[in-house]
Amino acid sequence: MSKKILVTNDDGIDSKGIASLIEVAKTFGDVVVVAPDKPQSGQGHAITLVEPIRVEAYTHFNNVTAYKCSGTPVDCVKMAKSVLFKNEKIDLCVSGINHGSNASLNIIYSGTMSAAMEASLYKINSIGFSLLDYASDANFKASQHYAAILIKKMLAYEGNAGKLLNVNIPKLTTEEIKGIKMCKQGKGGWLEQFQKGEDPRGGAYYWMGGTFENHHSHPESDLWALEHSYVSVVPCQHDLTDYLTLKELNHFENI
């Protein structure tokens, strides 16, 4: 039987990245799309509670049932699973291809990865794909090559459902990329620099900018793999418990 693949992203349904991913996904099964109607980068796991969500059919993709959604990336997955494709089995969710890195700590801010995580909570195997190139006209050829390989592997995987992979692809050609590395999340973080400015009416504002700092490229980390021309694949989970600290702070129970 044909496989059903849900595609979403956080750069918006009009982005080149999602069109590139749909192209690949279509070679593996029936593709359905629910994606934000505008860019939603940095939305993390945000959901829309205080206002309604709108969805509208989107007809720009050939032979693909697609909807654009006014909500966040996570809203898109919830709408797909609870409303739009409620009675259909989804075999795989792919999110992206993101314009820009979601390696290391970027995962916690990433709408792309949060959407994939949300699908994994419904016990759907899920993959978030990100290319290390922020350009809106980025070249997704190598990303498509590796997306095809990983989608095939994931569709063939027969273990527990709800696996979640964070896949990042270096900004290189297919020939330059050395292969796939299974990795752990690398240590890094953003060094913020807020641009201070004044609006036309004299009101002060701050605009968030910054640079990503690699704190330590451990050889088993995604940051190391990407620096060394590999596609990085980090299996992720939603249990945030810090088990070491749980043991260490056991005495906090004593009042």
Place this chain on the structure above:
Amino acid sequence: MSKKILVTNDDGIDSKGIASLIEVAKTFGDVVVVAPDKPQSGQGHAITLVEPIRVEAYTHFNNVTAYKCSGTPVDCVKMAKSVLFKNEKIDLCVSGINHGSNASLNIIYSGTMSAAMEASLYKINSIGFSLLDYASDANFKASQHYAAILIKKMLAYEGNAGKLLNVNIPKLTTEEIKGIKMCKQGKGGWLEQFQKGEDPRGGAYYWMGGTFENHHSHPESDLWALEHSYVSVVPCQHDLTDYLTLKELNHFENI
């Protein structure tokens, strides 16, 4: 030397929960506040990238330097650390007291916990407090009692900085609560039910609702502790790597 404590939340600077937390924090040191100017529940780790952020002094708290911020809870912490209190050492960040549970899977959607996590990334010990009562006029007496105990313990803690605690308090009186349990994140999730409606101009909309399902109350989980009248404390981390799956999928490296 006096300790400096940063207070934030996601229900907004006007909420009863943050006023209750400030009251407690003030008994332990100098309190500074940066909190959203409006409710920001369900914002997860969202950050504001495509538009500017505004901050304004907020003078309703006695003897406390406070700012209200147009951004998300995570934006508030970034503004505090990178702009407003850039040159000051912050000894502890406390977030909340949230109106409603952030136990179990709620942590990934929670602005309260994401703000505390953001502070922990700056190597500031951080605690998110949540009361299992969504009412805007909830009674925070017991929460304040336990917040005082845990703030004291955390300020006295001398291990590695950047610890993060997810604290949930049952909707009970101080006398009814049996004590503190150190826990792992319980297994649960939301069962969405979207309310479908029509706006005054005939446009369809969906509004997210749902109920939280406890999938299995493991005796060491926060869900179990809360059901059994304990305050639950879950130490959390931002490394999302699923190390078991990393081993299991090692063959994904073979192309």
